[in-house]
Amino acid sequence: MCARCLEVTRRSLLLGGGAAAASLTTGVAKARVRPQDMVPLIGPGFQPTDKDEQGLWHEMQRVEEEVAGSNLVMQNPEITKYLQDLIGKVGGPAAKDFRIYLVRIPDFNAMMFPTGFAVVFSGLLLRMRNEAQLAGVIAHESGHFLRRHMIRSWRDERRKTDLFAIGAMLAGVGGGAAGVYMGDYVRLAELGTIMSLFKYSRDMEAEADAIGARNMAAAGYPPIEMANIWQQLIGEEAASASYRRKHRDRGYSLFETHPAPESRMADLRLDAAEVTVPGAAYDNGRARYLNTIAPIRQMLLDDQVKLNDPGASEYLIQTLAQDGWNGLLRFYEGEVWRLRNRRGDDVRAEQSYAAAVVYPDAPADAWRWHGISLMKAGRTAEAKAAFARYLAMKPDAPDAAWVRQMMG
Amino acid sequence: MRNRVLALVLTASVALGACVQTQQYADVQFTPPQGDYKLLVLRPDVTVGSLTTGGMVEPRADWTEQARAGIIAALKAQQAGRGGNLTIIEHRNELPGVAEQELADVERLNSVVDESIVIHKYLGDYLPTKRGKGLDWTLGEDAVRLGQKTGYDYALFLHAEDQVASTGRIALGVLGFAGCFVGFCAPNIGGATQLDYASLVDLKTGEVVWFNVVRAGSEVPGIKFGDLRTPEGAAQMVDRLLNRMKPGKAVRRAQEAR
Numbered sequence: 001m002c003a004r005c006l007e008v009t010r011r012s013l014l015l016g017g018g019a020a021a022a023s024l025t026t027g028v029a030k031a032r033v034r035p036q037d038m039v040p041l042i043g044p045g046f047q048p049t050d051k052d053e054q055g056l057w058h059e060m061q062r063v064e065e066e067v068a069g070s071n072l073v074m075q076n077p078e079i080t081k082y083l084q085d086l087i088g089k090v091g092g093p094a095a096k097d098f099r100i101y102l103v104r105i106p107d108f109n110a111m112m113f114p115t116g117f118a119v120v121f122s123g124l125l126l127r128m129r130n131e132a133q134l135a136g137v138i139a140h141e142s143g144h145f146l147r148r149h150m151i152r153s154w155r156d157e158r159r160k161t162d163l164f165a166i167g168a169m170l171a172g173v174g175g176g177a178a179g180v181y182m183g184d185y186v187r188l189a190e191l192g193t194i195m196s197l198f199k200y201s202r203d204m205e206a207e208a209d210a211i212g213a214r215n216m217a218a219a220g221y222p223p224i225e226m227a228n229i230w231q232q233l234i235g236e237e238a239a240s241a242s243y244r245r246k247h248r249d250r251g252y253s254l255f256e257t258h259p260a261p262e263s264r265m266a267d268l269r270l271d272a273a274e275v276t277v278p279g280a281a282y283d284n285g286r287a288r289y290l291n292t293i294a295p296i297r298q299m300l301l302d303d304q305v306k307l308n309d310p311g312a313s314e315y316l317i318q319t320l321a322q323d324g325w326n327g328l329l330r331f332y333e334g335e336v337w338r339l340r341n342r343r344g345d346d347v348r349a350e351q352s353y354a355a356a357v358v359y360p361d362a363p364a365d366a367w368r369w370h371g372i373s374l375m376k377a378g379r380t381a382e383a384k385a386a387f388a389r390y391l392a393m394k395p396d397a398p399d400a401a402w403v404r405q406m407m408g
Numbered sequence: 409m410r411n412r413v414l415a416l417v418l419t420a421s422v423a424l425g426a427c428v429q430t431q432q433y434a435d436v437q438f439t440p441p442q443g444d445y446k447l448l449v450l451r452p453d454v455t456v457g458s459l460t461t462g463g464m465v466e467p468r469a470d471w472t473e474q475a476r477a478g479i480i481a482a483l484k485a486q487q488a489g490r491g492g493n494l495t496i497i498e499h500r501n502e503l504p505g506v507a508e509q510e511l512a513d514v515e516r517l518n519s520v521v522d523e524s525i526v527i528h529k530y531l532g533d534y535l536p537t538k539r540g541k542g543l544d545w546t547l548g549e550d551a552v553r554l555g556q557k558t559g560y561d562y563a564l565f566l567h568a569e570d571q572v573a574s575t576g577r578i579a580l581g582v583l584g585f586a587g588c589f590v591g592f593c594a595p596n597i598g599g600a601t602q603l604d605y606a607s608l609v610d611l612k613t614g615e616v617v618w619f620n621v622v623r624a625g626s627e628v629p630g631i632k633f634g635d636l637r638t639p640e641g642a643a644q645m646v647d648r649l650l651n652r653m654k655p656g657k658a659v660r661r662a663q664e665a666r
Binding site for chain 2: 052069162163164173175
């Protein structure tokens with residue numbers, strides 16, 4: 001018997017590992033998930049019948065109670081109803097079963113839980129430029145539920161960890177009998193198992209994108225808007241990183257749970273082309289969207305600017321301004337510069353405040369900061385007028401006494 | 409969610425071994441409730457799952473419900489034996505006169521306080537300022553207000569989780585045991601684990617007066633030290649967790665001096 005044949009060399013380990021990793025993650029000759037193949041796997045009023053899924057749902061009851069009662073949930077009946085209606089439009093057969101919670105977290109995110117309740121972060125509402133984009137994200141999240149991703153990924157994980165445990169034990173016992181140490185191969189198999197779980201997760205995201213594009217188009221929204229979201233996100237992350245003099249995390253790692261934004265964008269463009277019916281009318285619902293979030297838009301901008309991420313904030317404001325500047329956006333542009341406070345930023349901020357007050361929707365604070373910059377420039381009379389405007393708009397301002405003193 | 413994290417930390421912390429372990433701490437002035445007291449049990453957090461071959465825990469709705477019913481019945485029987493007046497609420501909106509959000513706040517506060525107790529009492533990260541003070545944590549005014557509004561003397565928070573090794577897990581353990589004969593011995597891959605903890609809050613002072621952790625686990629799949637799914641197992645757990653409440657240090661000293 002050739003004992004050396006069984007010896008695990010460093011070279012064979014690396015080669016084997018490389019090959020295993022490559023075949024697991026690149027998805028050899030794997031076709032794009034096509035929207036037309038993505039049929040919903042559940043109907044209306046779905047209730048689990050399998051033991052494992054029932055267990056998962058049971059656990060989620062408490063999670064939903066906790067989420068629903070969280071003080072991060074925004075108490076805004078109009079916007080909550082708007083979101084609920086939106087998921088009703090793009091939620092496919094389960095449209096009436098979904099619950100949706102809006103939480104005040106200034107970050108780009110939304111998530112779906114196994115029992116069909118979704119959580120949307122307020123940062124998402126800031127970034128969406130029209131109703132179609134928001135509908136796209138919600139359609140994607142609904143897609144996770146319609147394709148039963150939670151229970152499928154749980155079963156995948158259970159199957160793979162089972163196989164790994166059995167394999168590792170057999171390798172150990174077999175190795176023990178043959179007198180060979182199999183530990184290194186077991187480690188490799190462990191890594192392979194972990195990576196294949198991440199791969200599975202990325203595949204599900206691709207499925208959700210495809211079914212999302214399909215449901216979005218069916219509801220009359222231009223499906224290309226979903227690809228645009230990723231373009232915006234890539235731009236925002238690049239701007240944020242370049243401000244910090246770093247490169248954007250390219251998001252392509254073997255341990256990524258979601259596909260890279262670039263490949264998602266490319267796939268979504270193809271999805272959009274496939275599901276778009278020539279001659280059909282698509283409406284991105286921009287006016288309706290902006291109208292709905294108008295009461296909280298200042299708060300959304302305020303939360304973002306205070307994240308102290310000037311690169312991202314500036315990019316976001318520029319992106320939103322592509323649909324037209326207004327007083328609110330100009331004011332927060334100024335705030336980005338003022339809070340960044342590098343050489344020359346004070347001048348930039350002053351220019352933004354001056355531009356903001358030209359618009360009828362300039363917030364009270366724009367007048368305050370404009371007044372301060374006029375005062376610094378020695379234009380006292382104009383400054384006083386600006387302060388007067390500030391106090392008229394915000395009579396209960398906490399700094400009213402100080403402003404009055406400035407006015408002399 | 410937080411409870412899960414806490415449970416995980418506790419499982420990892422309590423030394424592994426096939427045994428039943430309990431460790432309780434009490435406020436120095438603590439006297440176990442006796443006689444005519446009113447106890448409020450807030451949403452007992454019970455989960456029973458199946459331990460898969462690969463070692464994952466798969467929650468089971470039917471087992472969890474059986475265990476919850478068993479635990480509640482056992483709790484009622486035990487407290488009635490002590491003369492206590494017990495109310496168990498399952499949802500946050502079931503307590504008359506107290507808003508859902510208010511109760512949620514108390515619960516959330518309690519879970520972070522519990523976390524802190526676990527870190528500083530069980531995980532070895534001892535605080536010099538609390539040395540020799542027994543259990544020195546409080547939920548403060550919120551808990552006192554809850555007591556005033558509802559008239560309860562104590563609030564009990566309870567967490568119980570149990571895992572039952574699946575057939576596959578047991579088979580894997582058997583295989584590991586068989587390996588012992590060829591020099592690869594791994595019977596102790598981890599089997600059923602039961603973890604329970606409880607904290608008692610005095611609603612007159614807001615203080616956490618007593619805290620206990622029970623871990624009944626075995627490293628060998630197939631061997632169990634109590635099964636929450638059965639009425640006997642649930643009663644055994646309630647007994648282990650709550651029946652041997654010891655008075656606080658100062659109270660014990662005073663008793664010894666007498």
